[in-house]
Amino acid sequence: MKQKDVLSSTAPDLTAEAAAWLAQLETGKLSSEDMAAFREWIQRSPRHYAEIRRLAGVSLETNVLAGMAEPLRTAASNRKHLKRIEKPSRGRSFKVPLGVAGMLTACALAVAFYIQQPVTSSTPDEPIHAATEVGQTEEIALQDGSRINLNTDSKLDVAFVKAERSVYLEKGEAFFDVAHDPDRPFTVYAGTHSVTAVGTAFSVRWTDDELIVTVSEGKVVYDDGPPEKAAEGLKTAASKTAKPVAQKTFLAAGERLEISPVSQQEKIQQLPDQTLSRELAWRSGFLDFEDAQLRDVVREMQRYTPMRIEIADEDLAELRFGGVFRIGETDAFFEALELSFDVQVEEAGDGRLILTSAK
Amino acid sequence: MSSDISGRKRKGTGGIFSVFREQEAGLRRFLRRISPSSSDIDDITQETILRALQAEREREILQPKAYLYTIARNVVRDSLDKKSRSVIDFIEDFAPETVSSNEPLVEDQVDGRQRMLLFWEAVATLPEQCQQVFVLKKVYGYSHAEISKELGISVSTTEKHVAAGLRRCSEFLDKRSVRFGKESESASLQG
Numbered sequence: 384m385k386q387k388d389v390l391s392s393t394a395p396d397l398t399a400e401a402a403a404w405l406a407q408l409e410t411g412k413l414s415s416e417d418m419a420a421f422r423e424w425i426q427r428s429p430r431h432y433a434e435i436r437r438l439a440g441v442s443l444e445t446n447v448l449a450g451m452a453e454p455l456r457t458a459a460s461n462r463k464h465l466k467r468i469e470k471p472s473r474g475r476s477f478k479v480p481l482g483v484a485g486m487l488t489a490c491a492l493a494v495a496f497y498i499q500q501p502v503t504s505s506t507p508d509e510p511i512h513a514a515t516e517v518g519q520t521e522e523i524a525l526q527d528g529s530r531i532n533l534n535t536d537s538k539l540d541v542a543f544v545k546a547e548r549s550v551y552l553e554k555g556e557a558f559f560d561v562a563h564d565p566d567r568p569f570t571v572y573a574g575t576h577s578v579t580a581v582g583t584a585f586s587v588r589w590t591d592d593e594l595i596v597t598v599s600e601g602k603v604v605y606d607d608g609p610p611e612k613a614a615e616g617l618k619t620a621a622s623k624t625a626k627p628v629a630q631k632t633f634l635a636a637g638e639r640l641e642i643s644p645v646s647q648q649e650k651i652q653q654l655p656d657q658t659l660s661r662e663l664a665w666r667s668g669f670l671d672f673e674d675a676q677l678r679d680v681v682r683e684m685q686r687y688t689p690m691r692i693e694i695a696d697e698d699l700a701e702l703r704f705g706g707v708f709r710i711g712e713t714d715a716f717f718e719a720l721e722l723s724f725d726v727q728v729e730e731a732g733d734g735r736l737i738l739t740s741a742k
Numbered sequence: 743m744s745s746d747i748s749g750r751k752r753k754g755t756g757g758i759f760s761v762f763r764e765q766e767a768g769l770r771r772f773l774r775r776i777s778p779s780s781s782d783i784d785d786i787t788q789e790t791i792l793r794a795l796q797a798e799r800e801r802e803i804l805q806p807k808a809y810l811y812t813i814a815r816n817v818v819r820d821s822l823d824k825k826s827r828s829v830i831d832f833i834e835d836f837a838p839e840t841v842s843s844n845e846p847l848v849e850d851q852v853d854g855r856q857r858m859l860l861f862w863e864a865v866a867t868l869p870e871q872c873q874q875v876f877v878l879k880k881v882y883g884y885s886h887a888e889i890s891k892e893l894g895i896s897v898s899t900t901e902k903h904v905a906a907g908l909r910r911c912s913e914f915l916d917k918r919s920v921r922f923g924k925e926s927e928s929a930s931l932q933g
Contacts, residue, residue, distance in 0.1 A: 398912070402905035408829050410886040410901060422836070429838045439833050441912045443826035447858045448865070448880040449776075449819040660856040667859040703804050705812075707855070723808045 400424070401435040405442060450707070511541040515555070518687045518711045520668060528562035529569065532666040535687045535710065556588035558666050576642065577606050585634075586663060590686070592644035598634045599659055605632040605640055670708045677702040681738070688713045695739040699726065758798045761806040762791045773814055776882050786821070790814045822883050864914035868907055875900055876907035
């Protein structure tokens with residue numbers, strides 16, 4: 384950490400210089416004068432070397448952006464409306480022209496999306512009501528330093544009192560990055576369910592009477608009962624002295640709890656890191672699918688569009704599908720289905736979209 | 743993963759190779775578009791089918807067409823990585839003796855998809871021309887000379903934008919590492 388502090392006082396200049404040199408190295412042509420100047424620069428101090436070496440590592444890492452080629456290409460055509468299209472013939476699938484202009488439209492949309500500033504509550508302890516429309520997301524900064532990401536078609540109220548931080552999720556999905564405060568448990572209520580934490584990160588989804596809790600950091604306690612119990616349960620968990628009281632469920636990082644609306648049965652799964660980050664990609668404005676059944680993908684996609692998506696045949700529902708899409712750009716999803724997966728997308732005219740196999 | 747119980751019709755001897763034959767022209771067009779600098783489109787195409795055949799030996803490929811394009815993208819990614827690593831090697835020749843060279847690379851520390859979205863967020867905050875440059879470079883694998891030509895700007899302007907883009911990505915990476923409680927890791931990278 385000491386080194387970091389030292390760096391941060393001088394970092395802006397050093398980083399700028401290192402970045403400029405690195406960009407020149409990446410061009411690939413260094414004259415002998417340039418080479419001599421570079422040698423002089425990098426040998427000025429170990430920090431000079433360390434900084435350019437660090438940035439070169441970052442540069443290597445950013446190559447991962449190559450994976451955006453496909454989502455961008457599909458977004459680039461930027462169709463205003465989905466039109467009835469003929470069965471795609473073999474070999475024409477990848478003829479969609481990608482000009483820089485189209486690509487930039489896609490970039491501009493991305494900018495417009497990210498520029499949204501987090502909403503900050505003005506006075507302390509004033510209740511906050513937040514809601515999002517279908518296809519919209521929002522970030523909320525709370526006075527205690529906690530942050531909430533609200534996903535599509537969601538509604539919640541925040542009420543902080545002295546002893547407790549309470550959030551009522553009326554519908555939809557929200558991710559909570561909770562500021563640590565052992566004296567004020569942070570509780571999210573959804574229907575009769577509650578999820579409590581003191582300082583951790585987790586998401587709660589409450590749609591169609593189905594509850595899904597996913598923990599990305601720390602641990603939380605789930606309770607299907609009055610709030611006080613949940614808070615007590617957490618203390619029990621923290622002290623690790625008593626056994627967990629019946630009815631309470633403890634969830635650790637990487638775990639997901641699902642409560643079925645019908646049976647009310649609890650199902651807990653350990654999620655691999657990759658799955659976890661995919662499922663929380665919506666916070667960055669993306670939907671990320673990998674090798675998922677089209678049935679599940681459509682169910683997820685449905686949350687972000689007012690159109691009703693229907694899969695016409697059973698075989699198609701089982702198609703394995705993957706891709707990254709921006710929230711609010713559902714057209715790109717349908718286009719990918721048509722172009723890469725031979726699925727025909729037809730608009731029925733009454734707000735329904737029918738997916739059939741094009742084969 | 744036994745194919746007996748899948749009940750799915752095995753695709754004769756052709757398999758992914760026949761799909762490749764059908765798709766080859768389209769695949770080449772795709773590669774040329776995402777990576778105009780590749781004078782070695784042939785090599786990439788070759789590499790793609792080799793990897794696909796290898797994968798097919800291990801498991802059944804359900805979406806051969808989509809799968810081929812995914813592999814092609816990975817091959818392009820690998821060639822970008824190769825260039826980045828050669829720059830790193832060049833820099834490491836200047837390593838002072840006091841600096842240990844076996845620090846873990848940043849790439850090992852954060853999940854790939856998460857990183858892609860993180861960098862994409864960073865790119866989205868860049869000014870317009872800078873964004874154009876960075877996207878052409880990192881998403882489409884254009885060289886600096888190709889970017890200059892495409893956008894009608896000088897190579898030194900391109901470099902300026904590349905440097906700015908990289909710094910923004912670096913800032914986002916630091917910020918995210920801290921937010922995810924990995925201060926120690928991000929600090930060690932500064933060393």
